[in-house]
Amino acid sequence: MNEVISSSTLVAHCGARKITREQLSEIPVPEGTRTHQPPAHYKVVEVLEEALSFRYLRIVKDEYAVSPDGMKMFGVMDLNAEFSGCRFSIGLRNSNDKSIRLALTVGYRVFVCDNMAFSGDFTPLLHKHTRKLELYDAVSVAVDRIHRGFEPLKKQVQMMRESVLTEEEVKLIIYCAFLNRNIKGVPRHLMPVVHDLYFSPKHEAFIPRNLWSLSNAFTSAFKRLSPVKQFEATARLGAYLADAHTELKNKRKLALSFQDQRESVAFRRWQSKEHQFGGLDEDDIPADSFADDFDDYFDEEEVSEAIDEATEEYERRVAA
DSSP states (O other): OOOOOOTTSOOOOSSOEEEOHHHHTTSOOOOOOSSOOOOOHHHHHHHHHHHHHTTTOOEEEEEEEEOTTSOEEEEEEEEEEEETTEEEEEEEEEESSSSSOOEEEEEEEETTTOOEEESSSOEEOOSOOOOHHHHHHHHHHHHHHHHHTHHHHHHHHHHHHHOBOOHHHHHHHHHHHHTSOOSTTOOGGGHHHHHHHHHSOSSGGGOSOBHHHHHHHHHHHHTTSOHHHHHHHHHHHHHHHHHHHHHHHHHHHHHHHHHHHHHHHHHHHHHHHHHHTTTOOGGGSOTTTTGGGHHHHOOHHHHHHHHHHHHHHHHHHHHO
16 A cells, blocks of 8 residues: 655655665565675665764665565665755665665755755665675775765756756757656656646746756656655666756857857958958948959940840741
8 A cells, every 4th residue: 555655755656665774674685695695775774874974974864665575775865964955865775686786876855845866876886795894895985985975966066056058958858858768767757747847846946947946857756756766767867967968068069169160250251351451441442442443344345245146146046
């Protein structure tokens, strides 16, 4: 049975369920093999929390969702570190059936709408789960990397707020995301939802027509997905918007280059005319400046004779 909860938390439906951290410990871990020792979901969370504490980072809110069989887990941990109306967070995924590898990603939670977003897709930590020591070492290294990513993420959010978009650019980004399947796994029926959330924003903070507002239109729409699907789509969104922004910048640079070339050609033509006229202004050029050379290019008598000869030739052909 579906759980009905607020939009600020993960919605459990469509073959996935939301569970607490305590319930993670109740999920059985399949027996390992000589080459594969699957890490328990709750153990990964414990190790991650410990690694964060060494860097004076504390989890203030966490949510988890698992697949129907409990083998695949996604989670988001909001931290006690804030910036510009957002809170830093960590996205976490793990599986006990080899379907996906243990991975983390840096992200943030937006205060005004409680949207979660990630800067990119999940980065795998371990290639093989063979010794317990690897889990501690790998998570510690990953947390260091994520911690160093806080400042770039702040700059990324600021860049998104400063990236003004035209209506045509927004529609193209939305179109490619859904119809071209540039964000894998996102159902097409969410396309009009994203469109409406962007062009008719529910929050004053998203009224500016920029990449930040568009990102939140996507993440708001993704709340309608099942928990696992929401995590996956949100993680892929960051990379997609980054690529789309880079492509837009390149197109704008190309357009400016063409503009510069056109202006340069026009300037060279103007210079050529200025040189031809000896640097004189148009008003300084006599109205009959070519009068003396007129006879060299146009002899009225020769033209009249040529017309008469052509007329006679035409009349002869008609008579014949």
